[in-house]
Amino acid sequence: MSDTPHPLTEERLDRFARHIVLPEVGGAGQAAISRAHVVLVGLGGIGAPALQYLAGAGVGQLTLIDDDKVSASNLQRQTIYTTRDIGHGKAVSARRWLANFDDKLSVAIHDRRITPDNVGALIEGVDLVIDGTDNFATRLAVSDACVAAGVPLLSAAVGRFQGQVGAFAGHRADQPCYRCFVGDAFDAEDCDTCAEDGVLGAMVGWVGTFAAMQAIRLLVSATGGMGDPQFGKLHLMDGLKPGMRMLTIAKDPACSACG
Template sequence: MTDHPHPLSADRLDRYARHIVLPEIGGAGQAALSRAHVVMMGLGGIGAPALQYLAGAGIGRLTLVDDDKVSASNLQRQTIYTTRDIGHGKAVSARRWLANFDDRLDVAIHDARITSANAANLLGGADLVLDGTDNFATRLAVSDACVASDVPLLSAAVGRFQGQVAAFAGHLPDQPCYRCFVGDAFDAEDCDTCAEDGVLGAMVGWVGSLAAMQAVRILVNANGTPMDDWGSLGWGKLHLMDGLKPGMRTLNIAKDPACRTCGQTMVD
């Protein structure tokens, strides 16, 4: 965890009382969440509901990264925006939502486009990155920067009625990164987004909520608080979600020894 104070005063204890009574979180876990720094890469369909639950969980420091503006078509699923936000930057609008929700949170915004050149600077000092961006090139740039900076990554994606959430710690010698999962073929900028295929709004909410839950699991565990009932951190596990059945299944992602990003960490 990054070391910046965020005391749990009496009013904060009351706000998070339902967390604190959970043995798997408790006061120590809630204090860990209040000290945590999460970088949100993308504030769209996945980032919006995830941000709501992370703010509600008391994540003390949030960095919001998105260069897009709110459009009318976003409102079907991007739950922190309203009609009045149309035409305004998503990062600015998301910060406004956070200020109304909890003005005690430490919030920074960046409205720059995420690239391989600036990704590392955007996630500096983070305890966790949550990536909900909408193309492979950006996701790979974020993943590569996470490996280089020793920062865990939660990657979440959705399309139509399908979703996926996976946790990566590619900076660890025995764990895969996102590039191990998708390979090198998707670094180009011409990947499809949900604009072409459509997406169910509630499906995006499910994915964003699971991503937020996984973030809480990782951040509380990083503090050393026992969470045996939650299981392990789940590095390299891909949760596939089907909104039509509905159902979910989990796959294990193997580390690729030849991965050009994290494979090198095995010999460094």
């Protein structure tokens, strides 16, 4: 795959024509998307559908992080993988999917577990991090690193029929980080898992694709685009009603990461 984001050639303009005719995106917005570097932490239920629509939107540079392997139970909701991928690493399998979908996108993979020690180097200088991991220890390590590096974070989670997507810019003096939202009590690796509680595959798709839409909102915000980037806003999604509501997260002046 390409090592650098591909310019908007005539062929690429045709590919993204339906974006470009949207006044909220336009040529300037599509160019911004094509120049962007987005890191996806977690290539599971949230990361898989998010990746499909980020790639479809033409995000020029992607870093894919996951240390897990594809299992048969993933296929109910992680639709970039197929039966042939079972037993193979998710990062490698996701890169293979990307190569088949759009070989003009630049991609790097990291198939080791995220820790507070290695995450900083992986997100340095990027435009956006999307976290779809399944434990608080990783989420907080990613959030703290984003604050330190001055990188916006989209955090997404799902379980059973409930989902949430929030945008955080804790490196800004007036904005909360993810730790402001959950506090310091969750640094241990304990979290409910889909294996224990179950999750509807289509619910995961809704959360992942909504995360992708919020990512595009952030990436085109400099060009005017889709309005407020919605930092500090948490969208709660209910698949049974169905419905959505939004909460505003306050910055914690005593936060150990951004206070």
